[in-house]
Every structure is written in C-alpha cells, then in structure tokens.
Amino acid sequence: MNAPVLRTSMRGAIEIYDVVKVFEVRGVCVPAVDHCSFSIRAGEICMIVGPSGCGKTTLLNAIAGFHGIDSGSITLDGTLLCGPSQLVAPTGSDRIVVFQNGALFPWKTNLDNVAFGPIVQKKLSKKEAHEKGSQLLAQAGLSGYEHKYPGELSSGLQRRVEIVRALMNDPAVLLLDEPYRALDALSKSVMHEALLEIYYRTGVTIFFITHDLEEAIFLGHRVVVMTSRPCRPKESFTIDIPHPRRYEVLTSRRFRELAAEISAAVNEEAMKSFTLGEREG
Amino acid sequence: MPDASPGPNKFPRDGVAAEIRAIQSRAPGSSEDCGGTAARKKPSFLSLRLYYFGRWLRSPKPHLMLLGYASLLAFWYLSVEVLRLPRFAEMPGPTAVIHEWLSPSPTFGVSIHTPVYYQHILISLQRVLISFALATALGVPTGLLLGWSKTFKDYAFPIFEMLRPIPILAWVPLAIIMLPGSELPVLFLTFLASFFATALNTKLGVTSIDPTLVLAAKCLGASPLQVFRHVIVPGALPYVFTGLQISIGVAWFSLVAAEMVSGQFGLGYLINTSYTMVQYPTIIIAMVTLGAVGFVSSVAVRLIGNWLMDWRGRQLSLDNRR
Secondary structure: OOOOOOOOOOOEEEEEEEEEEEEEOOOOEEEEEEEEEEEOOOOOOOEEEEOOOOOOOHHHHHHHHHOOEEEEEEEEOOOEEOOEEEEEOOOOOOOEEOOOOOOOOOOOHOOOOOHHHHHHHHOOOOHHHHHHHOOHHHHOOOOOOOOOOOHHHOOHHHHHHHOOOOOOOOEEEEEEEEOOOOOOOOHHHHHHHHHHHHHHHHHEEEEEEEEEEHHHHHOOOEEEEOOOOOOOOOEEOOOOOOOOOHHHHHHHHHHHHHHHHHHHHHHHHHHHHHHHHHHHO | OOOOOHHHHHOHHHHHHHHHHHHHHHOOOOOOOOOOOOOOOOOOHHHHHHHHHHHHHHHOOHHHHHHHHHHHHHHHHHHHHHOOOOHHOOOOOOOHHHHHHOOOOOOOOOOOOOOOHHHHHHHHHHHHHHHHHHHHHHHHHHHHHHHOHHHHHHHHHHHHHHHHHOOHHHHHHHHHHHOOHHHHHHHHHHHHHHHHHHHHHHHHHHHHHHHHHHHHHHHOOOHHHHHHHHHHHHHHHHHHHHHHHHHHHHHHHHHHHHHHHHHOHHHHHHHHHHHHHHHHHHHHHHHHHHHHHHHHHHHHHHHHHHOOOHHHHHHHHHHHOO
C-alpha cells in the first residue's frame, strides 16, 4: 500500500479458512458459503463485490458473531473467532457492523447513540463518553447535531453518525454491509471521501460489502469478487491507485482500466445468479 | 454542514422572504436570524403545545368541529322536540336535558349543582384510575416478557389468547362469586380488559422492533439486560402507548358494564338506576359526562406518551404527519 496512510494500529487481520455455511430453506439445504478461504491484512480496505443474495452478508454475519458457521474457521489477529470448537463467534466491540439501513437508536440523541458503546461496556463514565463523543462528532463534521435525534438527520448524516459510533469503541475492524446503498449519488461521493478521511486518521481495517463497482474501486486496496451462490472468492484485484485518493481518481485512465477488468468478472457471476434465480423462482 | 439555509436576502422575492420570516417568528423555537440549526434553541414542551394550539385555532378545524356538534344537536332537537317522531316519544329532548343539567334544584336530583353528581364522577374516576394503574403495572411487564422471552411466550401466550376474547360481561358472574364485596368485582372487571389491551400491544411493540437494532446493541457490547433496558423498552414504547390509549377507553367501557351489574355509585350505576326509576334526562347527563371524562383521560394518556417520546414527535413532524 502506498504511502501516507497514518496507521495508529496494526490490528484487524482476518483469516477466513475453508468456511462452509448451509441454510435450510423450506426443508431444502441451500449452501450460502462454500469452502471459502481468503485473508484480509491489518489496515486494509477490502471490498467484497458479488451478485445480490450470494452469501456475502452471511460471511459478514459470521465474522460479527450474529450466526454460526458449519465448518472451517475465522480468526482475527490470530485469535480464533469461530471454528470447529466454537461455531458461533462471540459478538464484541472489536468488530462493529454498520448496517445497510442504519441502526442508530431513534430514541437516543446522536450523542447518546455515539456514547452508547463505551458506557454499556463501562469503559468510560457517561461524562467521559460524552466528551469523547462530541470530539469525534466534531471531527466528522457533525458538531451541532449532538442533541438532535437521528430521525432529524438526512440518511447520509445518519450513516456518518453510525460510523462515529463504531469508532468510539476503537474497533479492530469495521464491517460495512452496503451502508451507502440507499443514498443518492451525490451524498454517496461525499460519504466516500468522509470514510477515507476517517480511514487515513485511524487505519482501521475495513470489510466492505457493495454492489457498486465504482465504490469498490474508489475505496478499496483490494476488490474481492465473489461467485454467485454458494459464495466463494472468484478473483481478487489489487487496486494500485495510490492513497490518499480524491474524487478526481474516478476519471483517471487507470480507474477505467480496472473497472473494465473487474466488471468482466462481476458480470459473469451476475449472469449466473440471474439464470439461477430464474430457475429457483 | 450545519448551515445550509440561505440568508433572507437570497430569496428572489422579498415578499416570500418576509412571509417565511413571519411564519418562523411565530414558531416558538426560532431565533431572530432563523439561520443554522445549531443556533435554534429547543422550545419548551408547554410553549410548543401552546403554539400547536394557536395554529389549530387559526385552521378551519375548530369551525368544522363546532359545525359537527351543532348538526348532532340539531338532529336530536328536530327529531325529538320538533318532529316528535313516535319512536322517540320517551326520549328527552336537548332542552329538557340541558335544563335538568344546569338546574339548581333538578327534578331527578342530579345536576351540576348537586354534590351527588360529582360523587358519581369521582367514584367512577377513582375506579378507572386504580384499575388502569394496576393494568399498566402488570400489563406492560407481561407484554415485554411475552415479546422478549420465547420460553415465556410459548408457556403463557396460548392461555392469554384463550382468555382474551372472552367478553368482559361474561366475567361478571365469576367476578361476583370469586371476589368479596361489591367494589372488588367492579375493579377486577375494569382491570381485566385494560390488562389484555396493554399486554398485547406491548408484546406487539417488542416484536415490531427492528432486529438490527438488537444486533447493533450487541455489537457495541451491551449485555442482554442492557439490550432490554436500552433497546426493547424504548423500542416498544410507541406501541405501549397505543395500548394504553385503547386500555383507558376499554377501562371506561368495562367500568360502566360492571357498575350496571354491581356497585352502589358511579356513572354506570347512575345510568342503570335512572333507567329503572324512569329518570330519562339523568341517563343522558351521565352518558355525556362519561364521554367527556373518557375523552379527557384519553388525551392525558396521549400527552404523557408524546412527552416521553419526544424523539418520535420530532420525527413525525418532520414527515409532516403531525
């Protein structure tokens, strides 16, 4: 990875080894993840791209500890999260998920939302958590919104508050499940640059699921294209555009070349899942 | 980007700008420059209420409301006192009722000048409040448990669903047999219907909570008890208050049913005895009083709910639904 990435920690290396997850749907076993192995380096932005319903979210949920796996193992910085001896990973604030439709508590003010993690874990007192929260909100350009409720903010700002809420816990890895899917193109581009800015400051490892190829190339150090169900890495592309990136990158020649290369791989899988979907439906 | 609203002089037409300024200056929370959201101070609950009330007064709503009441009264007056429809021969007309109601020496003994009128109201109100409080104190925890614990639900919900559809009047004989005196059966019957409404709505409230909120809380390190306290309880609150609104209405409903059967005071009792003693205007006085007291108690519950769920009110008003 190219230069000025200010990394404060070298945490967040994820090793996914031979993971299998099968779901039972109306009495039929459907493999969602099939012998999937790949690894994410500490401090890497790893973009997971694949057709919808292919099992990317299943993988993310297994890392987060929302459900178990059937075989294989996942480790975080060498510590076993889930494996044969323990099929469900414990949930923990070292891996924080930012959800597709947002999951801020609508009955808490933005500041209370942000301060929630450290307070419930009794890591900080309420006062300290509020101080740290206000600071981080201000850094993310959200000062003035502390005492408003999430429902009073645009969805772009809500997503930003949610990322701040995650960062409050100093996580090793951020797990983002298509967080910008519902945003319009303009807010999306603002959010991308904001996310990169946060990344340059914290160096947190990012596991980012998306459908949007441009988003994947613009943000990622690496783009992993998944096969349609069952999910397994099909091809991995290193994005050799130097960081820090600004939006001009989108119009560069290298960006277009990569986009052409990756979209060929994605299209093939999308077609497969399309015909598969027809047969299943 | 806290400040995105244009300054007043950026409006193309000064008239529009002035109008907007005028509207904003009437709103209780706006400051003079009506600029950044950060600069705007939060209006107090009372001033916000007053503002909404003023806005309501200026809208066509109060006129329509008065028109509605007037046409109801006119229908009553015409059918009973002018047209003298045969089926309504026994029915007291509005003038008779109002005369009786306001009379210092009422023919049938109940008017706004007699202490017994207020005694009936107070006793009914007291019964409803006791039963409603008890139903809330037991119904909300029961509903939360039904929604939160699958084991408890599997164990208790079938019984719940079997007992709930039994009409309150069907409970009257058992209530009288089981409970001593005449007061306890009335309280029990009033409590019962409220309890079911509250518990069921609370349970629905818990199941309506977006599961990702629970996952998010777990992710952030909350223990099961903390999830309950910070996600389940506040998340169920909108449904709880819907339940309480239904519950207070049902409480009045079953109270009157219970008072008609047993009890020695109260508005339901008054209606029943007035009927048997052929004091028809008093029936209508008691009915209208019930309507008014019921309405006030229901509004009180709603106001408490809005006050507790400020976050929701703000969201709804942004969506133009309030």
